Amino acid sequence: MMSDNQAVDARQLLAKAYEQLGYQAESAIWRNMYLTAAGELRNGVTAGTLGAGSSDVVGALPSSMIFDLLAVRLNPTKSGDRQLRVAFVFPDRHERFLLQVKHGVLTAEPAPEGIQADATLTLNRPILLGALVGGNLWVQGLRRERLRLPEIPGRWPG
Numbered sequence: 001m002m003s004d005n006q007a008v009d010a011r012q013l014l015a016k017a018y019e020q021l022g023y024q025a026e027s028a029i030w031r032n033m034y035l036t037a038a039g040e041l042r043n044g045v046t047a048g049t050l051g052a053g054s055s056d057v058v059g060a061l062p063s064s065m066i067f068d069l070l071a072v073r074l075n076p077t078k079s080g081d082r083q084l085r086v087a088f089v090f091p092d093r094h095e096r097f098l099l100q101v102k103h104g105v106l107t108a109e110p111a112p113e114g115i116q117a118d119a120t121l122t123l124n125r126p127i128l129l130g131a132l133v134g135g136n137l138w139v140q141g142l143r144r145e146r147l148r149l150p151e152i153p154g155r156w157p158g
Contacts, residue, residue, distance in 0.1 A: 086118060
């Protein structure tokens with residue numbers, strides 16, 4: 001069905017069947033799956049967003065879990081054999097983390113002051129959250145010079 005755009009009648013019939021299955025399903029998961037499939041058959045598949053999620057959800061996470069979110073989004077193929085150590089300092093929360101990329105794996109842990117890193121980013125946490133969720137505050141932070149990105153010659157992005 002999804003590969004044949006010419007079979008409009010068949011797609012509509014299948015969408016009606018999925019819709020009825022969705023209305024009759026007792027499980028919320030199955031109901032959502034059937035109704036989503038019916039919607040996709042009728043309207044096509046919508047492209048997902050690249051953001052990290054809802055700003056409310058991401059903002060409520062502890063900083064360590066935000067870095068865990070970044071870790072699962074890292075593409076190890078693209079990072080290759082590059083190694084990087086970046087210290088993140090959040091003065092608004094009195095927090096400091098060391099983010100490391102090595103062998104295609106991103107790890108982050110609380111870091112003491114003065115830890116050796118390739119770069120140190122000092123920024124208020126809402127600027128990072130804005131970058132993860134939508135990118136707006138990141139750009140505004142750069143424009144207002146509240147965030148300075150250091151040069152990392154020969155390290156990243158290579």
